[in-house]
Amino acid sequence: MSLPASLSEPAEPPCGTAAPDQQTAVDKALVLLKSLAEEDREIGVSELARRAGLTKSTAFRLLGILRRNDLVERVGSNYRLGTQLIDIGNRVCGPTPMLLQERLLPYLADLYELTHETVHLAVLRGTEIVYVNKIHGHRAARSPSRIGARLPAYCTGVGKALLAFDHDATEAAVAAGLSARTEYTLTDPGSFRADLGRIRQDGIAYDRQEAVLGLTCVAVPILGPAGRPVAALSVAGADHRFDPARFAPALRRVAYAATRVVTAAKARHSAPSGLDGLPAA
Template identity: 80%
Template sequence: MPLPSSPSAQPSATATGEPDQQTAVDKALFLLKSLAEMDGEVGVSELARRTRLTKSTTFRLLGILHRNDLVERVGSNYRLGSQLFDIGVRVYGPNPPLLQECLMPHLADLYEMTHETVHLAVLHDTDIVYVNKIQGHRATRSPSRIGARLPASCTGVGKALLAFDHDAIEAAIADGLAARTEYTCTDPDRFRSELRRIRLDGVAYDRQEAVPGLTCVAVPIMGSAGRPVAAFSVASADHRFEPARFAPALRRVAYEAARAVNAATASRQAAPSRLDNLSAA
């Protein structure tokens, strides 16, 4: 969340210079957002200046955040803490930590097979969220980064996931299928037709639809209920990339990844039953 760019966009301030009508929670969250927008470690004085809080308030709130591992202290400066990452990976998907554990080895396999940029993504409403990414040696400009969101309708991973979710398809169409490039599909009928094809052959393409010059091929990772839990993609520069030739490798990796996820899910679901049996004995 960008910081307000003008005094009129900020909360009104008291005589001490500190924004009023803010709770301690508001101020603490504002500190975290400010830290996220700064590179490296930042001192108390600079944080107080950026957030228009007094130094004493800033120092006190940083102490609370530090005790809860939401910020880390480096000398007299502060930076975001590891606990934020632990919380963040649980935001999207039914069980992101499980997906990470099961799917990261397969994402690494996909990279070794292609040496191009590879992604792992999940569907969140009508957006996709990049859960992980391994950058290729010849990477091109891309908006993908871990934690980033993009409209599902204009990405390979997004279409691979949307194709199996009727409600999400209709919600994406209702949102307007916004054109990010001249190649983005904005026609609802053509979009539905493309998703029908993806359901049949299990492969989705993004041909410069999200970013000019970037092409990718994606496949869903199917869960035991017959719906995808995530998707893999391979992406590269359009002028040298033939996405269809990577489809067989993607299918093989996604098949093995689905087996791993489904086995791990079944094991976790069965664990309470085994405990119940032991208790009954």
């Protein structure tokens, strides 16, 4: 026998569908955090309130609570994400990205020294890539890449470098749909698979304004034993001045050295779960 409607538990509303007048304080605080996560810069309370659809006094009060819990930091009169939230985000991604970040940081630094452009380290999670480290160049182009940020793998250089060596993830990405993020995004499954085939042969992936207009990058995978992808490195710059092919040799050298370290480390450990959180082959 079913319970009367007044006694049964209310159905949980779909994520993100709460009407403004139904938002709890938690909903409003999360909207503020998401607004901060959309930018690489600090944002003032008035702008945050406008983006979140809140009054300035409500935004200010909630930011004070978030600040006391180290989820946001105040810089002058502006705000940015706090270190506690960044730590939580890293733990959500699991141990592998953090350990890769530490183990492969020297190679990311080497790549920066060779190029003096913006460089990235990313891992594959399902059909998305997660940026686990980034070093800005002096002429950094505007980019959605931030440490901890996720983007669809199919339209990024690091994503395609990883998908090229992961058949199951590739098919999942195609099945989910290759929607156009720019006019240059590869949306035809046949063309996309052909591009991945070329990447498997050359070992080099390119994103020519496929994720963001004006941004170009070149990427290489870091492969573990049996040729399985562990992570990817990339160099990125503004399309009007950046020649990605110029940096392919530097990427190859750094990725080769990083791959040797990952392979040697795996060979010293035989745990099925992988070395220090690195994916098992």
